[in-house]
Amino acid sequence: MTKEIIDKIRGMARRVTVKDIKDDGETQTASIEVADGVWRTDVEVLQQYGISSSAPEDGALGIALALGGDEGDIVLLPIANPSSRMGGLGKGDVGFYTKGGDRVVGRASGGIEIVAASSISLKVGDVSFMVTPDGVAIVGGTFTHDGKNIGKDHGHVSAPPGVSGPPV
Known part of the structure; x- marks a missing residue:
């Protein structure tokens, strides 16, 4: 050659x-x-x-x-x-990460771990769900639990004064 x-x-x-x-x-x-x-x-x-x-x-x-x-x-x-790689994964774990410290880890044993440096935001259509160090904010749509509206416009069953009954 x-x-x-x-x-x-x-x-x-x-x-x-x-x-x-x-x-x-x-x-x-x-x-x-x-x-x-x-x-x-x-x-x-x-x-x-x-x-x-x-x-x-x-x-x-x-x-x-x-x-x-x-x-x-x-x-x-x-x-x-x-220099920015996320380490510490177990055998079979899968991770996505950013330089800022955000990460999503799928554990081989089952389960998903999400860690965010400042916020987690979900948006579907006109509904948004945001988690920040200050709390949780939901904008748009309805909020239900077991089929019952527990959002801002729900009513309650009558109860003794000072005690709220369950949502109707």
């Missing part, structure tokens, strides 16, 4: 430093350092269907593939950032 062929094979897959991640188009792109001081820009970042992320750039790393050995056709596998 010639040195040119060996270099081409060696250059097909490499660990790269990642900067300038852009997530504003149909595909995410980034700039990568393929060799000391040699950068490629607007390299497509492949992401698996249904899961998207935009890694923090401080310490972002990736594996770049030069398809068919063509340095003009480089793609980047999903980006890692070891």
Whole structure:
């Protein structure tokens, strides 16, 4: 084999430093350092269907593939950032996390753990449910328990003065 062929094979897959991640188009792109001081820009970042992320750039790393050995056709596998990684998962656990400390963990033993740094928000149609350190807020829709309206416009069964009966 010639040195040119060996270099081409060696250059097909490499660990790269990642900067300038852009997530504003149909595909995410980034700039990568393929060799000391040699950068490629607007390299497509492949992401698996249904899961998207935009890694923090401080310490972002990736594996770049030069398809068919063509340095003009480089793609980047999903980006890692070891300095921001969530650890401490048990065997079989699955986690999603952010740099800010938010996380959702599906436990192999069953159950889902959700931890949020500042709030959890759910929205379905015109109904929103928000949990913050100040409490819980529900806006829109009705609020029922066992089929009974316990929202803002429910009534109560008559009871002795000062005691409220159950919702009607």
